[in-house]
Amino acid sequence: MKIAVLGTGGGARCHIAKLAGLGHEVHVGTRDPEATLARTEPDMMGTPPFKDFLAEHPGITLHTFGEAAAASDGLVINGIDGHNAVAALSAIAGRLAGKTLADYAVPYIYNPDIERPWPTPWGVNPILDPCDSDSLGEQIQRALPATKVVKAFVTQEQATVVDPKSIGGGDHTMFVAGEDSGAKQQVTDLLTSYGWSDVLDLGGIVAARGMEMYAHMHGAIGFALGFGTHFGIKVVR
Amino acid sequence: MKIAVLGTGGGARCHIAKLAGLGHEVHVGTRDPEATLARTEPDMMGTPPFKDFLAEHPGITLHTFGEAAAASDGLVINGIDGHNAVAALSAIAGRLAGKTLADYAVPYIYNPDIERPWPTPWGVNPILDPCDSDSLGEQIQRALPATKVVKAFVTQEQATVVDPKSIGGGDHTMFVAGEDSGAKQQVTDLLTSYGWSDVLDLGGIVAARGMEMYAHMHGAIGFALGFGTHFGIKVVR
Numbered sequence: 001m002k003i004a005v006l007g008t009g010g011g012a013r014c015h016i017a018k019l020a021g022l023g024h025e026v027h028v029g030t031r032d033p034e035a036t037l038a039r040t041e042p043d044m045m046g047t048p049p050f051k052d053f054l055a056e057h058p059g060i061t062l063h064t065f066g067e068a069a070a071a072s073d074g075l076v077i078n079g080i081d082g083h084n085a086v087a088a089l090s091a092i093a094g095r096l097a098g099k100t101l102a103d104y105a106v107p108y109i110y111n112p113d114i115e116r117p118w119p120t121p122w123g124v125n126p127i128l129d130p131c132d133s134d135s136l137g138e139q140i141q142r143a144l145p146a147t148k149v150v151k152a153f154v155t156q157e158q159a160t161v162v163d164p165k166s167i168g169g170g171d172h173t174m175f176v177a178g179e180d181s182g183a184k185q186q187v188t189d190l191l192t193s194y195g196w197s198d199v200l201d202l203g204g205i206v207a208a209r210g211m212e213m214y215a216h217m218h219g220a221i222g223f224a225l226g227f228g229t230h231f232g233i234k235v236v237r
Numbered sequence: 238m239k240i241a242v243l244g245t246g247g248g249a250r251c252h253i254a255k256l257a258g259l260g261h262e263v264h265v266g267t268r269d270p271e272a273t274l275a276r277t278e279p280d281m282m283g284t285p286p287f288k289d290f291l292a293e294h295p296g297i298t299l300h301t302f303g304e305a306a307a308a309s310d311g312l313v314i315n316g317i318d319g320h321n322a323v324a325a326l327s328a329i330a331g332r333l334a335g336k337t338l339a340d341y342a343v344p345y346i347y348n349p350d351i352e353r354p355w356p357t358p359w360g361v362n363p364i365l366d367p368c369d370s371d372s373l374g375e376q377i378q379r380a381l382p383a384t385k386v387v388k389a390f391v392t393q394e395q396a397t398v399v400d401p402k403s404i405g406g407g408d409h410t411m412f413v414a415g416e417d418s419g420a421k422q423q424v425t426d427l428l429t430s431y432g433w434s435d436v437l438d439l440g441g442i443v444a445a446r447g448m449e450m451y452a453h454m455h456g457a458i459g460f461a462l463g464f465g466t467h468f469g470i471k472v473v474r
Contacts, residue, residue, distance in 0.1 A: 202460075220448075235470055236404055
């Protein structure tokens with residue numbers, strides 16, 4: 001398949017490398033391809049320059065967000081950070097029309113001026129906006145009514161989403177939510193090709209609220225286990 | 238041990254019956270014992286009258302909230318609904334001083350006049366207040382500075398909290414959070430006596446935010462599996 005991945009950060013690279021390894025034609029979107037390729041230093045998260053990543057993964061094409069979305073034959077993965085996702089995706093709404101958009105963004109706000117940050121033992125955590133009575137997944141779906149938005153991948157690190165068997169033999173649970181059953185099946189098929197055997201459909205895109213709000217629990221579990229420990233959650237029934 | 242359980246609802250009864258079965262002296266607190274005993278009809282959740290429950294579980298004493306807390310020799314379980322918990326517990330702060338308070342309340346707001354309820358496939362879900370930048374667990378700890386608050390039990394149905402082996406052989410994860418290590422150990426010991434083998438300490442009471450916010454995810458999973466399906470979550474690492 002021709003699959004587009006929007007974003008060049010660490011999470012997006014997990015999908016890009018995995019999809020290329022599975023034999024897909026991967027079209028990567030970034031705001032400004034020239035600027036992305038010009039970078040020679042790691043970013044603030046310590047992620048190496050994308051140029052180095054491309055050199056190690058031949059056959060991947062870098063485009064603008066819109067060009068990458070247009071090159072997809074049906075599936076687009078959104079790896080644009082939560083704070084910028086709605087604006088960036090709205091700008092290419094026409095290119096995303098009719099396509100499935102798998103979204104794993106968390107609507108974190110890192111603004112140090114927020115009124116009540118979350119003071120944790122491991123520093124100050126961001127807050128979520130939207131939260132509780134709305135979600136980023138729903139905002140994206142409202143902004144792109146012709147696109148089939150599927151919230152997915154959001155409850156784990158992307159390194160383990162693309163390699164579920166790296167944890168506990170792979171016996172953990174991935175969740176999908178969205179309004180279109182066919183689109184959810186498309187994302188579920190992708191997950192199956194990644195190695196997932198337990199994908200749970202949580203219903204409509206409204207379930208993105210719980211999935212995104214799980215971010216704080218995920219952070220707390222990660223801190224409890226020790227940073228760098230990979231983990232997933234299994235729905236035991 | 239002499240253990241107090243505050244509340245007479247379905248969740249509280251799970252703990253009351255289990256603790257009595259384990260040989261503890263159980264002191265149950267309610268706002269107005271006479272009114273509680275006078276009820277002869279099931280409540281709005283379909284829970285039978287408490288009088289019937291007491292008849293089936295001899296040796297359990299019903300008190301006011303304050304009397305029950307005073308009768309505990311160290312451990313109190315809070316089963317008062319989230320909306321009323323801070324006020325009801327603050328009113329008996331002296332009786333709870335020095336004791337461990339295991340709290341599993343979710344700060345749901347069921348007010349039908351809320352501005353943005355959560356319209357789900359299964360109806361309208363409540364919203365959480367506080368949420369994201371504060372939690373009920375923290376509110377209770379701030380209101381009762383002399384009490385050792387431990388957020389626990391909140392990520393599952395109480396019927397499965399007291400009987401973890403009823404699901405998947407018991408291999409799932411329970412979480413505790415709070416400021417006092419001894420109190421968390423006390424609650425962990427109780428959980429061990431319930432049959433838990435995987436209790437994860439998430440750190441300070443601030444982690445109650447993620448634990449309470451998991452409620453929406455829990456609801457969505459429950460709906461996906463079908464109402465009445467018992468389930469837990471296992472942190473797979």
